Amino acid sequence: MDWQQVQCFLAVAERGTLAAAASHLGMSQPTLGRHINALEASLGLALFIRSRKGMALTEAGLSIVDDARGMRDEADRIALKAAGSAQSVSGSIRITASDIVSTYVLPPIIAALGIAEPDIEVELVPSNTLENLLRRDADIAVRMVRPMQNDVIARKTNEMGMGIYAHEHYLARRGEPANMEEFFRHRLIGMDRSNLIIDGMHDFGIAAERNMFSVRTDDQVAYWELIKAGAGIGFAAHFLANGAPGLRRILPDITIRALPVWLASHRELRTSQRIRRVMDFLHEHISALPLKQGMPEHDTVEH
């Protein structure tokens, strides 16, 4: 039995179609299909039922998919150890962060990193899902919640103060709410499927519901652009609002819980010179940012 074929099997089992699994593995659909055929031949049983809707696991396939996942866990551990013991400072590194952080916080810092460490290539992966550091989806994650995974080391690096904001254009048309009651009669910008804002308001004892929000998007960057465009009132980080002309803070007496900024990496990667260097660099620069309170300028990264 060829282990590569098991790797192929798992990819197809988890993605459901040959084409999707092939592009994930970086091979072509015919090749992957042949590997699956070869595995079935060598095991002497059918693992998938081929249909026009994709590849569905048979009973036999279902019974071995967990073992294949076990193999992947071990393989991931090997990859992790290898990355950890690679002592070279040069090479590439994958950083994942939320859309907002990827778009508005990290670019100047990564630019500075490129000057300080020209040999390190950086891959930035904007993602709002919590990437699995155990699986090495990324080497370093910047997160707004405390990472709880085992074998993950994390350090809190800063806090991002939040406030309620709207653009002057909007306020000129609709007036500015003076209290919470008026606030709820405005056009509020919310999230669609994500419960981030609704849950945050619940924590505050406010029974928020999805239909309170007149404008909804799950894309955090689009959310911020909606506020800037005067589409309504929304929640935003102070540092964003400070750098945007025409933005006005609403109900400044309402304090909103600040979001923590955590840096996380896998324990095995501590020993990597390169990852340690980037971790330290990110920590140094993110902690120096004035994220907590409103200030006239937020781009304080020195070159």
Add this chain to the structure above:
Amino acid sequence: MDWQQVQCFLAVAERGTLAAAASHLGMSQPTLGRHINALEASLGLALFIRSRKGMALTEAGLSIVDDARGMRDEADRIALKAAGSAQSVSGSIRITASDIVSTYVLPPIIAALGIAEPDIEVELVPSNTLENLLRRDADIAVRMVRPMQNDVIARKTNEMGMGIYAHEHYLARRGEPANMEEFFRHRLIGMDRSNLIIDGMHDFGIAAERNMFSVRTDDQVAYWELIKAGAGIGFAAHFLANGAPGLRRILPDITIRALPVWLASHRELRTSQRIRRVMDFLHEHISALPLKQGMPEHDTVEH
């Protein structure tokens, strides 16, 4: 990372030389050497120290050899399960067949199967609709028409000869028809919504219509019981009539097209030892049945 290369790594780590590991893996020494090189390149570290005495693990190699063994354990488990589910004939199996076949043909055969293969549980699904083998409604279907679905393998197993029959009690009351004209003046038993009989007569150039039949039912078993009870004249398989006392064949010169008996299964299930075993068993026993012509006894299943 290519899992096949990990497989190679483990073989070399445990055998100490490329040549020994290569012959164990069934590949050549140069190929194996190249795989090891590729793995080292992709991990970015040296796993072996090459010497004239063989391949000695480096510290990095040593640190991942246990994880590679873990992968092998999982791989072995997969191979074991595969061998088990391919060889094992135990488990349950779903057989679908028409009412008549389920009621009067299969029971003795399934009883014999239970003796020959005590570990196979059989689920019998009487159904006159053509079950969808692709959807795994059943593992094996016994059908009276040639299965045309794609991905279905089928073999013709026997032919079921048909005739026109009535019970002596009925004939004593109404007399026996001597030709087709008289036949149509009798109480005929037909089907209600199903066109099985009407279409069959059309094939013979007889313009049959639903209201020619004085007694109608779509239940094939009830149909047969109606004939046995002397409710009228109807069509029945020879083998049924042969085993029923008091039944008399009508117009024996009229030949009615025999119904083929097909065994069908999904192509993906070819590889299942259990299903193959049951397929073969059914084929063997159904083909041995004297279904084509009338004979005094039809229960010829040997135990």
Add this chain to the structure above:
DNA sequence: TAATTGTAATTCAAATTTGAATTGAGGGAT
């Protein structure tokens, strides 16, 4: 010292694998 043995690396023609393009077929939308 010279021959022998066992090792990994190299060479190069042959076999195999690969993938872009195409085909074919089913399901869903219009």
Add this chain to the structure above:
DNA sequence: ATCCCTCAATTCAAATTTGAATTACAATTA
């Protein structure tokens, strides 16, 4: 009812991989 989209399968030329033979090298043996 029709078209369209998305699958897997097929085709075939091109790229890659493979392995028999050979080389190179060091340790061991005669």
